[in-house]
Amino acid sequence: MVCLPGLMDQLHCELFGSDSDLASDLDSDVDLDQEPLSPSHQGFSFSAHDGSEDNGWAQIDDMDMDPIFRDIMESVPADDVSSFISSEPLEPQPMHHPYPHIPGLCVHTNVLSHGDQSKLIGQITNRNFFRAGQQNQAMCFGENDLAWIKWIELLLSTSGTLSEPYCSSTWTTRQPLFDQSIMNLYYPGNGIKPHVDLARFEDGIIIISLLSSITMDFYPARAPMKPEDPVEGTYTADRAYTTRSGNDGMDGEQIEKGEEPTKYSVRLEPGSVVTLNGPARYEWEHGIQERIDDVVNGDIVKRKIRVSVTLRKMRPAAWDVGPSDGSINGEADRKLATN
Numbered sequence: 130m131v132c133l134p135g136l137m138d139q140l141h142c143e144l145f146g147s148d149s150d151l152a153s154d155l156d157s158d159v160d161l162d163q164e165p166l167s168p169s170h171q172g173f174s175f176s177a178h179d180g181s182e183d184n185g186w187a188q189i190d191d192m193d194m195d196p197i198f199r200d201i202m203e204s205v206p207a208d209d210v211s212s213f214i215s216s217e218p219l220e221p222q223p224m225h226h227p228y229p230h231i232p233g234l235c236v237h238t239n240v241l242s243h244g245d246q247s248k249l250i251g252q253i254t255n256r257n258f259f260r261a262g263q264q265n266q267a268m269c270f271g272e273n274d275l276a277w278i279k280w281i282e283l284l285l286s287t288s289g290t291l292s293e294p295y296c297s298s299t300w301t302t303r304q305p306l307f308d309q310s311i312m313n314l315y316y317p318g319n320g321i322k323p324h325v326d327l328a329r330f331e332d333g334i335i336i337i338s339l340l341s342s343i344t345m346d347f348y349p350a351r352a353p354m355k356p357e358d359p360v361e362g363t364y365t366a367d368r369a370y371t372t373r374s375g376n377d378g379m380d381g382e383q384i385e386k387g388e389e390p391t392k393y394s395v396r397l398e399p400g401s402v403v404t405l406n407g408p409a410r411y412e413w414e415h416g417i418q419e420r421i422d423d424v425v426n427g428d429i430v431k432r433k434i435r436v437s438v439t440l441r442k443m444r445p446a447a448w449d450v451g452p453s454d455g456s457i458n459g460e461a462d463r464k465l466a467t468n
């Protein structure tokens with residue numbers, strides 16, 4: 130694993146245990162019939178949405194489990210969440226939906242079968258990434274720490290999700306395909322502010338949706354990026370993440386002028402995958418509004434608990450980036466969104 134202290138700090142990622150332990154622990158996949166991994170087997174702790182600095186495993190036994198999370202997770206056998214996903218076919222027939230207004234955006238439905246979704250959720254809960262529901266985001270860095278999710282790459286390939294014209298072969302043939310992942314947990318009412326993913330990630334980003342559907346919105350970026358931008362980023366936090374949230378996508382200036390911002394809404398179903406390439410990755414912001422329901426074809430649909438997995442690849446130079454303003458990324462946005 131390569132993860133410099135500065136970078137770790139900036140992305141709220143804390144290492145527990147030695148690298149060698151971590152690598153061997155993560156070599157094999159999670160056996161869903163086993164007991165959840167003990168804290169000593171888990172290499173990382175992750176930022177909590179309360180912003181607390183010290184999230185050491187020593188505290189875990191003392192944690193009060195979030196009651197909503199407990200109810201949901203206790204009702205789900207570790208290896209079967211199909212009761213959450215009742216409306217999908219057993220054998221998925223992937224469909225690919227490009228969005229012509231947003232070049233490089235494609236939503237791929239029915240990519241993960243019930244079993245695939247169960248396995249992925251089982252892996253996530255087994256690893257206690259969300260610390261029993263007390264935090265809403267977790268991250269993994271480096272190929273070793275993504276070993277548990279490597280099987281998804283094959284699924285993406287065989288489903289046609291990583292094929293032209295939806296995804297450019299300039300990135301789908303890279304090795305490794307992904308070396309960074311973020312798991313996000315959303316309760317009804319939670320969201321993520323509109324953002325362009327950090328410049329430190331390469332082109333070619335995927336978002337997997339699990340457990341329930343949600344509406345994601347896309348807006349033209351206020352500060353578009355280019356692939357060759359410095360890995361540190363080129364824009365400031367106050368420019369990138371100000372008021373475009375919770376008000377149907379209008380920022381302060383646009384509200385004053387009475388202008389409607391361009392916004393495209395995309396429905397993300399469990400088992401679906403979003404691919405972001407080129408303009409969709411660099412020139413459009415994506416976000417999820419903080420609401421308890423979404424309007425879908427005129428109907429109000431209540432939100433339920435949702436988990437997403439974002440997979441990306443770090444730009445080589447990004448591993449050397451030291452600490453800077455940690456607030457200019459989507460990770461920090463989750464913290465704001467839940468406070």
Ligand SMILES: O=C(O)CCC(=O)C(=O)O
Nearest residue numbers: 311313326336437439459
């Ligand atoms: O949770 C999602 O669906 C989106 C996550 C995201 O945009 C991010 O982590 O950068």
Ligand SMILES: [Fe+2]
Nearest residue numbers: 325326415459
């Ligand atoms: Fe993002």
